[in-house]
Amino acid sequence: MKPTRLLILLFSVVALALPQIAAAQNNRAASSDDDPDRDINLSQPDFTLVALPTTLRVPRFRSAFRVTHRFTRPLGQGDFGDLAGDLFGIDSGAAIGLEYRFGLMRGLQVGIHRTNDRTIELFTHYSLLQQGTKGPVGLDGIASIEGTNNMGLSGPDSTHSYTPVLGVAVSRELGKYGAVYVEPMWVNNSNPLPSEIADDNDTFMTGIGLRLRVRPSVYVVGEYTPRAGYKPGVNQGSFAIEKRLGGHVFQMNFSNGFGTTLGQVARGGTSNDDWYLGFNISRKFY
Amino acid sequence: MHIRFMVLAAAAVAAVAVAGCDEKLSDLTGPTPSLQPTFSSIQHEIFDTTDPSGRLACINCHTNAGGRIPPAGLNLASGASYTSLVGASSTEKPGLMRVNPGDPENSYIIHKLEGRAGIIGVRMPRGNGPFLTEGQMLVIKRWIELGAKND
Numbered sequence: 347m348k349p350t351r352l353l354i355l356l357f358s359v360v361a362l363a364l365p366q367i368a369a370a371q372n373n374r375a376a377s378s379d380d381d382p383d384r385d386i387n388l389s390q391p392d393f394t395l396v397a398l399p400t401t402l403r404v405p406r407f408r409s410a411f412r413v414t415h416r417f418t419r420p421l422g423q424g425d426f427g428d429l430a431g432d433l434f435g436i437d438s439g440a441a442i443g444l445e446y447r448f449g450l451m452r453g454l455q456v457g458i459h460r461t462n463d464r465t466i467e468l469f470t471h472y473s474l475l476q477q478g479t480k481g482p483v484g485l486d487g488i489a490s491i492e493g494t495n496n497m498g499l500s501g502p503d504s505t506h507s508y509t510p511v512l513g514v515a516v517s518r519e520l521g522k523y524g525a526v527y528v529e530p531m532w533v534n535n536s537n538p539l540p541s542e543i544a545d546d547n548d549t550f551m552t553g554i555g556l557r558l559r560v561r562p563s564v565y566v567v568g569e570y571t572p573r574a575g576y577k578p579g580v581n582q583g584s585f586a587i588e589k590r591l592g593g594h595v596f597q598m599n600f601s602n603g604f605g606t607t608l609g610q611v612a613r614g615g616t617s618n619d620d621w622y623l624g625f626n627i628s629r630k631f632y
Numbered sequence: 633m634h635i636r637f638m639v640l641a642a643a644a645v646a647a648v649a650v651a652g653c654d655e656k657l658s659d660l661t662g663p664t665p666s667l668q669p670t671f672s673s674i675q676h677e678i679f680d681t682t683d684p685s686g687r688l689a690c691i692n693c694h695t696n697a698g699g700r701i702p703p704a705g706l707n708l709a710s711g712a713s714y715t716s717l718v719g720a721s722s723t724e725k726p727g728l729m730r731v732n733p734g735d736p737e738n739s740y741i742i743h744k745l746e747g748r749a750g751i752i753g754v755r756m757p758r759g760n761g762p763f764l765t766e767g768q769m770l771v772i773k774r775w776i777e778l779g780a781k782n783d
Contacts, residue, residue: 508653540657543669543774547654 381405383452384632388559389519392595392628393447395569396584397606398529398553401484401517403473404449408632414443414461414606416624421600423620435623441604459492459607464500467492467607469511477519484517488531492609494538509609510534515553522559527569529553533612537576546576549612563590567597571611579603579614586626593630600624660767663687669774670783671714678768679708687762704753706730717741718780724752733780736773745769 383405390402393410404410419438421429432438440462447457453473460466469490475481488511495506513531520526529552536549555569570583586599601622603615658665663683667673677683679690691697694708702708704723707716717731722740732739740751745764747755755763764772775781 505655505659507655510653535653535655538655539770540655540660542657543660543770 381452383449384408387519388522389525390517390557391565391590392588392597394626394628395527395555395557395567396586396597396599396601396626397582397611398527398555398569398571399471399486399488399515400525400527400555400557401471401473401476401486401515403453403476404447404455405632406449406452408630409446409448410628410630410632412443412445412447412459412626412628414441414445414624414626416441416601416604416606416622418604418622420616420620421623440624441606443606461606461610463494464496465492465494465607465610466497467609469608471515474514477517482518484515484519486515486517488513488515488529488608490608492607507535507538509536509612511608511612513608520558524556524558524565527553527555527557529555531608531612533609536609536612544576549573549575549577551612553611564588565590567599573612573614576612577614579616580618582611582615588626593632595626595628597626597628598623599626657771661771662765662767664768667768667771669771669778671775671781672783674772674775675708675710675713678764678772679713680710685762685765687764688757688759690757693758714782718782725750731776731780734777736776739776742769742773742776745772 383403387402390400393400393402393404394412417435417438417440419432419435421435423429429435443459443461445457445459447455449455454470456468456470458466458468467490469488472487473484474487475483475485477484491508491510493506493508497508498506511531511533513529515527515529517525517527531551531553533549533551535547537544537547541547551571551573553569553571555567557565557567559565565588567586567588568584570581572581580602582601582603582605584599584601586597588595588597601615601624602618602620604622605611605613605615657668661667663685664677667677682689682692690708694702694706696702696707696712697709707713718733720730722728722730725740728738728740728743730739730741736742743751744756746769747763757763
């Protein structure tokens with residue numbers, strides 16, 4: 347069994363073996379204990395939109411896990427019969443990511459995201475401002491670094507490339523009905539080629555996103571990431587529908603690319619004519 | 633507030649510390665790790681030198697040394713190569729320049745080195761390889777993109 351599949355299996359077993367946590371979360375519902383970060387935030391139910399981050403805080407010493415999955419078959423390939431025959435892309439290969447994040451202190455989270463192209467992303471978010479308490483918007487500072495080829499841990503001869511990211515996520519919650527986001531970010535060394543033979547080595551991108559609560563626990567989500575500097579392919583865009591269920595969020599999404607890390611988003615989608623089915627499943631352990 | 637500033641500063645410092653990450657060109661250019669997108673480097677590493685992969689130096693054939701007539705009239709010996717290449721029409725495909733400054737896709741040398749469809753004769757270097765690696769080709773294309781200067 348491939349290591350990635352084994353990891354998915356292990357994490358799935360852990361997630362499914364802890365139903366009491368979900369029950370506890372349901373029982374707690376909107377009542378807070380001593381940490382308001384543990385309350386359900388109806389306008390921001392998850393830590394990401396589709397690929398872009400939100401400003402939802404991880405409670406101190408609590409954590410969350412996420413699986414990202416993008417089927418690699420373009421939905422527009424062939425006719426509807428072909429598509430149905432491939433069960434809407436499910437028969438194809440997939441770009442898969444596993445993510446774990448942890449609240450180190452109030453407002454500070456760290457995490458790791460690993461995709462099956464052997465990219466590892468380490469990230470941290472710090473909540474600089476929370477809407478309502480100190481300002482009209484939520485503001486997170488974001489720093490991450492990702493490395494291809496397991497960040498070079500595969501061996502001394504493995505070639506790898508590092509991509510650091512600095513940025514902020516600004517959110518404006520719309521009551522209990524969702525939130526809008528603007529996320530300017532600088533992505534260094536997004537170009538995998540040496541700078542001697544590249545016009546641009548960095549990407550400046552501004553993610554824009556929206557999550558709308560259309561039913562008590564159902565949301566529609568959209569995001570788009572215009573870029574400047576190094577910008578191969580097309581700007582990645584996604585839309586999704588998702589259902590919150592206890593500590594889980596199940597999301598079905600459609601994207602024009604496979605990027606789930608910030609560096610991958612900076613490298614863009616494949617084509618505006620090719621859209622791919624995917625899903626995210628996230629689980630909060632609190 | 634101090635903690636916030638410290639955390640933010642630490643994150644920024646960490647990110648800036650790793651900023652400037654860049655791949656090494658030498659990792660890309662394989663058997664010619666010193667190859668740079670400059671004419672003098674290409675002359676030395678590609679035209680003049682047989683590399684460790686066994687790819688033959690161009691001047692094994694393309695030279696007028698000893699009174700030889702260079703194939704296709706292309707003399708790649710040092711001192712003569714630049715004028716033979718840059719802005720010079722190809723004898724095999726007169727509609728194309730051997731090196732069209734700023735335009736690698738319309739430079740016949742690229743077509744010949746990559747063995748593209750439509751070339752006259754065989755892919756270079758002659759002899760069914762080893763040919764230039766993808767990384768070496770990227771460097772040559774970059775030199776052309778930058779204006780094919782005599783640098």
